[in-house]
Amino acid sequence: MKKNWMKKLMALALCGAMAMAPCMVKAEGEIPIGAVLPLTGSSTGEFLKAAMEVAEDIINNSHDLDWDLAKNEGILDGQKVALQFADHQASADMATTEAAKLLDDGVVVITGAYNSGCSASVATMALEYGVPMVCGSSSSASLTDGTTYPFASIFNRVAANDAQESAEFFEFLKYLNEKYDAGIEKVAIAWINNSYGIHADEMFQKYAGETGFEVVASVSYESSATSFDTEAAQIKESGADVVFQASYIGDLTLFAQAYSSLEFEPKMIICYCGGFQDASFAKVATDLGVNNYAGGQACTAVLADKLPVFSYVNELYKAKTGQDIDGPALEEFASVIVAAQAIQAAGSTDAAAINEVLKSSEFEAPYLITQKIHFDENGQNDVMPAVVTQLIDGAYEDVFPIDDYTTSEPALK
Amino acid sequence: MIGQILINGLLNGFVYALVAVGLSLTWGVMDIVNFAHGEFLLWGMYAAFWIWSLVGLDPLISLPIIVVLIFALGVLTYLIVIRRVLKVSGLTALLATFGLSMVLKNLTQFFWTANYKNITNPLVSNKSFKVLGMYIRQDYVVAAVGALLLTMLVMAFMNKTKTGVAIKATSMNKQAAQLMGIDTSRIYAITFGLSGACVGAAAALMASFTPIYPEACALYSTLAFVIVALGGFGNIKGALYAGLIIGVAEALGGYLIGTSYKYLVVFLIYLIVIQIRPRGLFGW
Known part of the structure; x- marks a missing residue:
């Protein structure tokens, strides 16, 4: 009886494999x-x-x-x-x-x-x-x-x-200081501890130094963490005017919640691609009632x-x-x-x-x-x-560089 | 600042404790390591999300429904997966729960994809109130108070009800319990269900501030194992204390040593404690 079951199971597996075969082989031409x-x-x-x-x-x-x-x-x-x-x-x-x-x-x-x-x-x-x-x-x-x-x-x-993005982001900060007298001097970064985050931090440090901004905190974290309250509190304590994030969607969402609960609203939170570009983050930012998230994008739907x-x-x-x-x-x-x-x-x-x-x-x-x-x-x-886009009222607006494609002025806190 | 870190750690610790209480019941009482415990939590969170998404009920309101659903999942797990393999010696039951964990995780991905899901505009927001200069999150407080009350409820159930006493009797000596007329198979099913109910409640309490996706509960599950071992197997009060210790250690460790190493502190504490007290801090 057991053997019969085994045979039937093997026959089923074979049929399954045969059914799958066309999916795995490319068609002629x-x-x-x-x-x-x-x-x-x-x-x-x-x-x-x-x-x-x-x-x-x-x-x-x-x-x-x-x-x-x-x-x-x-x-x-x-x-x-x-x-x-x-x-x-x-x-x-x-x-x-x-x-x-x-x-x-x-x-x-x-x-x-x-x-x-x-x-x-x-x-x-x-x-x-x-x-x-x-x-x-x-x-x-x-x-x-x-x-x-x-x-x-x-x-x-x-x-x-992230080198190109860093160069553009710090140009953007200089533009905000010059055009809007934003008073941005101190910058901090929260970065995920992997290849993406490590290099984002390196480029952040390099371009911050070259453009004369003071780095007041560099906080790394593990993606699997259950919350980022400690990390957010450290960033807030640093007194940063602008925070950079190298984060994926899950961690960025938790960071956004943590910043909001600490009533920490930096002038801008600038994101290295990752979670910021995920359309679901627009809902998170809207829900929290914040307009200070920005980041690089290849294009945006408003264009x-x-x-x-x-x-x-x-x-x-x-x-x-x-x-x-x-x-x-x-x-x-x-x-x-x-x-x-x-x-x-x-x-x-x-x-x-x-x-x-x-x-x-x-x-x-x-x-x-x-x-x-x-x-x-x-x-x-x-x-x-990439251009710098900012999430303003749930839409990714093109805010920098200033050219024919710019759709909005930056919203500063 | 240190006060802020401590309060966040404590509040997180209560939720960790409730997740661990469920595991403590199966591990401590039945001596079964349930690797699918994290997936129970995950399915509880998805239940919370879908009830919110389809019916509009906030997880705090649908908590009883989620508790019942995950209780049923626990009982079914016992009846379908565990009961038969209990008679077999060795690691069969452990491996069965490992297999179940993989099945549930893959089913999660299959049914609901890997997309992150968030419950927006929850009944209790993530806004804070200020006490002595500290920001205390409303949603964390509700989760912590809920976790504490439910943990106390489980303790009362175990100590004051006939079923609870029967569970304890079964955990002490299964054969003696059977001789006293206790239906141990039924007790096992109830214990698995109760374990599920605990994580179901934890899931409902956490769902409004945790992104929901197939890997969301991996670390919660790992921490639950550490907390149970630290608190003492089958000791619910121990799990509560250990949950708080882990919550505070994680937050303080992150602040003092570095946020990338906050779990290093947690696991170091665990390793040191089991060397000194192999049965856990509050084990007997």
């Missing part, structure tokens, strides 16, 4: 692009995946947009791209394993991986296989400093890194009227997720688009040819404020890909 993301254990992963799927749709199908890539069906004479997703669960070790599987499966470009440490793992594997990587939203400056890692030859990153392609992409994304596209999602979208543009420009799926194009071309990006993407010799997008 499709161009496989790998995407390694934190799909489980992170709220962000599924939004990033949705954004990448929108990019896949734009590339593979004809869309009524003034943009060749969207108008045409497919690339390389109508071939479709096929995204192959893998889940690294925010673990650098898992990212290595999953990247290796995708590369073994023959992806011609690899994208991802959101968490900076995981992006480093994926890029390290990609270097071994000689396959180019287009990284969407990881922000650690070390990924493209040309010295920390050996993968500059195949690595390209769309997002602003939809000025950027028709962005508006179109946002609508497709919204139909999938029910919310506006945020910074990291847009950057992951861009990573797939750039990969397709590079394959098209290379005229083949040869990894070396694609890499050559990535390293030498400028890519049309009508969905970004900057309208273009270009990678420097270390793979950093050197067309500053």
Whole structure:
């Protein structure tokens, strides 16, 4: 009797495996692009995946947009791209394993991986296989400093890194002092103790020193902590005029609650990408009745009227997720688009040819404020890909730099 | 400043204690390490969220419903997962709860995705009132008072009711309890249910100020194990005191040594105490 059960179970498992098989094998004529993301254990992963799927749709199908890539069906004479997703669960070790599987499966470009440490793992594997990587939203400056890692030859990153963000943020503070007499002198930072946070803190310290702001506190924390009351109290005690945060959505929410309960309202709380860009944080800030959160974004929904392609992409994304596209999602979208543009420009799926194009071309990006993407010799997008947005009454307003896209004056406490 | 840190640590400690009381019942009384305890807490928080989201009931109002739901989850866990493996020696029951933990965590992700969920505009806000220059959060105070009252209620139940005494008798000597006419299987089911009810209550008290997502309760679960071991297995009053010690140690450690190391202090205290008193500070 027991044996019969075992046989039935094995037969069921076999049927299951056979049913799954078509999902794991790319169709004939499709161009496989790998995407390694934190799909489980992170709220962000599924939004990033949705954004990448929108990019896949734009590339593979004809869309009524003034943009060749969207108008045409497919690339390389109508071939479709096929995204192959893998889940690294925010673990650098898992990212290595999953990247290796995708590369073994023959992806011609690899994208991802959101968490900076995981992006480093994926890029390290990609270097071994000689396959180019287009990284969407990881922000650690070390990924493209040309010295920390050996993968500059195949690595390209769309997002602003924390060095670029720091430079822009401190320019913003100087602008606030000059234009609004904001009196900002002392700055503090709360940072998550991982690759993203460590490098954000380093860049914060560097640019604060260079621009003459006094650093009064640097508070690190573990992401798994149950509350951040002690950390928030330390920041408040420091007397900082402006607080920087390198935090993901869960920790940023707890920090926001803790600041609010301590009646601590600095003139501005400036966030290095991460949780600030998560649309759910807008609800948290609105609920707390605060308007002093700002941070870098590749674009914002309030610019939809000025950027028709962005508006179109946002609508497709919204139909999938029910919310506006945020910074990291847009950057992951861009990573797939750039990969397709590079394959098209290379005229083949040869990894070396694609890499050559990535390293030498400028890519049309009508969905970004900057309208273009270009990678420097270390793979950093050197067309500053982010503006300073501020959450004012629940909307991400573009407040700096001052140009045609600025939508609001900064709201100062 | 130090007063502010202490008060926050104490208030957090009460909630830690209530989470640990539930674990103390199964671990101390039944000698079963329930690795799914954190997931019970998690499901309690999701229950609080969905009741708030779908019906509009604040977690403090829906607390009794959540208690009943997680009590039922506890009883079902005993009947479906634990009862059969209790007869088997070794680590089978422990591994069964580990498996259950994985199943519940994955089901959480499957049903409700990894998205963070927040209960907005709760009945008691995170605003503070000021006492002697300290900011005391209203939601923390309500959670702490609720946790203290519920812990005392569990203590009273264990000491004053027939079922409570039967639970204690079963924990002391299962065979003797059976000879006295106690249905030990029923007592085990009630104990598992009671354990669930405690974390269900803790979940309802915490849900308004904790982001809810599949990994939300991982550290609460770990701290509960430390608190039970520190307080003494099966000793509810011990769990309460140990919860407060851990809450204060975490806050003070973070302030004095560095916020990145606040759990280092917690686990160091635990390691030192079990070397000196292996049965915990209040164990017998």
